[in-house]
Each structure stands twice: as structure tokens, then as C-alpha cells.
Amino acid sequence: MQVQPYLFFEGRCEEAIEFYRNTLGAEVTALFHYKDSPDPNTIPPGSEDKVMHANLRVGDSVMMVSDGLCKGQPGFQGFSLSLSASSDAEAERLFTALGQGGQVQMPLGKTFFASSFGMLADRFGVSWMIIVAS
Structure with a gap:
């Protein structure tokens, strides 16, 4: 059994995939646009070129993403994605990269439970926790 996040970017999915x-x-392992649907009734008006579904492999995990109903601004609340880095240098690289255009919630630093830990929301509003367990 696996639990995999499914994130709805409400019209910004292609941008999120590239980011x-x-x-x-x-790594994009699957990508379907609304125009690929055999049922035209499932296509939100004006969304033919938007992402209906995609799978992204990140390390050993899979993240599923979509443009959802293409209603504009995505809303990600009440959860964070936790990303385990292999080293403090890798944590710093990931934290800096994910934070571009986003907002730091807790600066990356040493804690009693990790050699590096920090929290941020990326430019899409997705919350991330970056950790290097001690």
C-alpha cells in the first residue's frame, strides 16, 4: 500500500511540472491533456491544452498532478510534503531552489532532531519540509 499526493494546480500545472x-x-512518467480525453464532456471550457493528469517521479516517490478544474489560483492548505535530503549541502540546494518565488516558513538549520530542517511554501503555495535526519 502507498499513499501518494495528488496536487491540483488549477491551470498552472505545466509550469509546476517544469519547476x-x-x-x-x-521525471514525468505519464502526461495527459484534457484534449486527449475520449469524452469531450469532461473538458472544462477553454482547458483543452491543460493537464488532466500527470505522474512525476521524485526519487523513489510518485507525485500526481493536474490542472483540476482550471479555476485559477491553487489552494494548498493543511499539509506539507516532506523531502528527505542525503546531505546538508543537498538540503540547502533543494531549500533554495524550492524557495525561489516562494515563502520561507522556517529557515533551514540544525535542530535537535536533524542536522538540517526547514519549511517553506513554494511559488505555487505547496508547503515543503526539507530534512536531513541526524
């Missing part, structure tokens, strides 16, 4: 490819090295 995660560049920052996390995400």
Missing part, C-alpha cells in the same frame, strides 16, 4: 523537473529532478 519540479528543474528543482527536484522530477
Whole structure:
């Protein structure tokens, strides 16, 4: 059994996919646009070229993403994605890259439970926790 996040970017999914490819090295393993649907009734008006569904492989994990109903601004609240880095240097690189255009919630630093830990919301509003367990 696995739990996999499914994030709805409400019209900014292609931008998010490119951002995660560049920052996390995400690999796109599936990508379907609304225009690929055999049922035209499932296509939100004007959204033919938007992402209906995509899978992104990040390390050993899969993140599913979509433009959802393409209503504009995505809303990500009540959760964070936790990203385990292999070293403090890697944590710093990831934290800096994910934070571009985003907002730092807790600066990356040493804690009693990790050699590096920090929290931020990326430019799409997705909350991330970056950790290097001690």
C-alpha cells in the first residue's frame, strides 16, 4: 500500500511540472491533456491544452498532478510534503531552489532532531519540509 499526493494546480500545472523537473529532478512518467480525453464532456471550457493528469517521479516517490478544474489560483492548505535530503549541502540546494518565488516558513538549520530542517511554501503555495535526519 502507498499513499501518494495528488496536487491540483488549477491551470498552472505545466509550469509546476517544469519547476519540479528543474528543482527536484522530477521525471514525468505519464502526461495527459484534457484534449486527449475520449469524452469531450469532461473538458472544462477553454482547458483543452491543460493537464488532466500527470505522474512525476521524485526519487523513489510518485507525485500526481493536474490542472483540476482550471479555476485559477491553487489552494494548498493543511499539509506539507516532506523531502528527505542525503546531505546538508543537498538540503540547502533543494531549500533554495524550492524557495525561489516562494515563502520561507522556517529557515533551514540544525535542530535537535536533524542536522538540517526547514519549511517553506513554494511559488505555487505547496508547503515543503526539507530534512536531513541526524
